[in-house]
Amino acid sequence: MAKQQSIAEARNSLPSLVREVESGKSIELTRRGQPVAVFIGGQEYVRLAARHRRVSEAYAVFTRGINLKELAIDPKEVFAGARDEAHGREVDL
Numbered sequence: 001m002a003k004q005q006s007i008a009e010a011r012n013s014l015p016s017l018v019r020e021v022e023s024g025k026s027i028e029l030t031r032r033g034q035p036v037a038v039f040i041g042g043q044e045y046v047r048l049a050a051r052h053r054r055v056s057e058a059y060a061v062f063t064r065g066i067n068l069k070e071l072a073i074d075p076k077e078v079f080a081g082a083r084d085e086a087h088g089r090e091v092d093l
Contacts, residue, residue: 002026002038010039 003020007029010017017027021041029037040048053061 002028004028004030004035006030007036 003025005013005017005027010027010029017039021027021039021044024041024044026041026044027039028035029039
């Protein structure tokens, strides 16, 4: 859980708060006891704001570095038991 600090208190201790968030901590700023903002470090902001890849993009990057044929993975073996082989329910048409 993030440390909480009022905006008024934060004004008086900004340099120490900056050191805290630089070390990886986050600080929730409050106004009249209600959370209004979160103070985080630059690295955490970059991580959170980074564009997330689509699954297809991540897979393409992954397969560029690995020869899937050399791995000789048998999908039937890997996914055995993952799916219920029983027939579905009866449907009245």
